[in-house]
Amino acid sequence: MLLVFSFCFPILSLVSASEDQREIKVNPGQDVSLLCQGLRDASVTLLEWTRPDLKSDGYVFFYRNERPYENYQHESFHGRVELRDPEMKDGDASVVLKNVTFNDTGTYECRIVTNTRQEIKHLIDLNVTDSDHTAGDKEGGNKDEFRSIVVGLSVFGMLLVVFVVVSICRKCKQSSEHCSYKPPPYNDVTQ
Missing domain, CATH: 2.60.40.10 (Immunoglobulins)
Incomplete structure (x- = not known):
């Protein structure tokens, strides 16, 4: 107690x-x-x-x-x-x-x-x-603007990467359809 x-x-x-x-x-x-x-x-x-x-x-x-x-x-x-x-x-x-x-x-x-x-x-x-x-942070607007720019550029960068990856995948898919190469058949050779 x-x-x-x-x-x-x-x-x-x-x-x-x-x-x-x-x-x-x-x-x-x-x-x-x-x-x-x-x-x-x-x-x-x-x-x-x-x-x-x-x-x-x-x-x-x-x-x-x-x-x-x-x-x-x-x-x-x-x-x-x-x-x-x-x-x-x-x-x-x-x-x-x-x-x-x-x-x-x-x-x-x-x-x-x-x-x-x-x-x-x-x-x-x-x-x-x-x-x-916010109180005591008169420059807070500048910081907020900077953060908005960084976020915007980050989103733009991510969209650009997605676009590039999708483009590469499409090219690979198109080129694989036209590809005549086939791997050799599996041969089980026993002696």
Whole structure:
């Protein structure tokens, strides 16, 4: 019984950790609200929006001492992120990311620390995509065109091979009908 519990407990932990993760799909050029909700009765003393997959330092958005700090932001987010509600009424720590690009695709983490020393985290998967391409792959159309050309040439090549084989078989069949050569009869010579 203990073995079953120790095996199942990590799985249950993963399920509960992923319940708070949301996925948002948006087209390039649009503005998107990244939602993050803190406690309604507590004030936010620290707010960090990060994107863990970015290799360099810097925040998506950083708020402390009742004001945002743009100088702590990653350079790709300068001038593009602001609080949805500057007063953060009722614990609303959501931000608006303006003019999204394919490079904005990724997982965003919101971390709130309140005046009651409570810490809250939210995860959001942002997928920037358009109707013709997959997120993060703007050159996807060129790759698809290349694949189509390769497939088309392959099919053409196969049809050409079939045509050649059929032509050769027809010639062989026609020439064998006109052929007068017959193998010698089998002689069973016994001594």
